[in-house]
Amino acid sequence: MIKVGDKVAYPPHGVGVVEGVEEREVGGKSVVFYRISLIGKNMSILIPKETVESSGIRPVLSEEEIEELFKFLSEVPTNISDKWTVRHRLNVDRLKTGNVMELATVVRNLSYRSKEKELSYSEKRMFDEAFSKLAEEIALSLGEPVKKIKQRMRKILREVKKA
Incomplete structure (x- = not known):
């Protein structure tokens, strides 16, 4: 499980830091997302908490x-x-x-x-x-x-x- 502050690799997009957790309304229901600030790209992405396990996100290399x-x-x-x-x-x-x-x-x-x-x-x-x-x-x-x-x-x- 990832947490705020973790350095992670997200293969389709690169690497970043988990900046926070956000709750948003999607299709009439509340969804919790991790916000990941991507390194080297001036952007961040939102990954639904429930799909983190299957998304390919992993800790960066030791x-x-x-x-x-x-x-x-x-x-x-x-x-x-x-x-x-x-x-x-x-x-x-x-x-x-x-x-x-x-x-x-x-x-x-x-x-x-x-x-x-x-x-x-x-x-x-x-x-x-x-x-x-x-x-x-x-x-x-x-x-x-x-x-x-x-x-x-x-x-x-x-x-x-x-x-």
């Missing part, structure tokens, strides 16, 4: 999970398809899961692939989106600037050597 994630990013990926359509479909499916390790897989694989061959426009956009979401969550969790986390992630990804 320091231990972040260290595991950095280690994962530093590994050489295996089985990256040479076929653009196959890679694209796999990456789209990974992003839809909302799972942070799937997000990291997209970042790691596309970064590695870019060392062999320039990414297509859609792969560049996909990489940028996944990279930013990952960096924002890590930054919120650690209480550090997003820019600093992006620099650290770029350094890790640069150091992955071709097999």
Whole structure:
């Protein structure tokens, strides 16, 4: 269960802080919502309290999970398809899961692939989106600037050597 002040990840929208609880009238009945202020976006969203469990909202990563994630990013990926359509479909499916390790897989694989061959426009956009979401969550969790986390992630990804 989430509470006011919690730092949370909401996969479709990014990361934020639970700012408060509000009660509103919807369709003639009273509904309780959590207000989540999204980081990096000048907006907040309302999530009905009764749907929080099924919405995919989760606590941001712990320091231990972040260290595991950095280690994962530093590994050489295996089985990256040479076929653009196959890679694209796999990456789209990974992003839809909302799972942070799937997000990291997209970042790691596309970064590695870019060392062999320039990414297509859609792969560049996909990489940028996944990279930013990952960096924002890590930054919120650690209480550090997003820019600093992006620099650290770029350094890790640069150091992955071709097999």
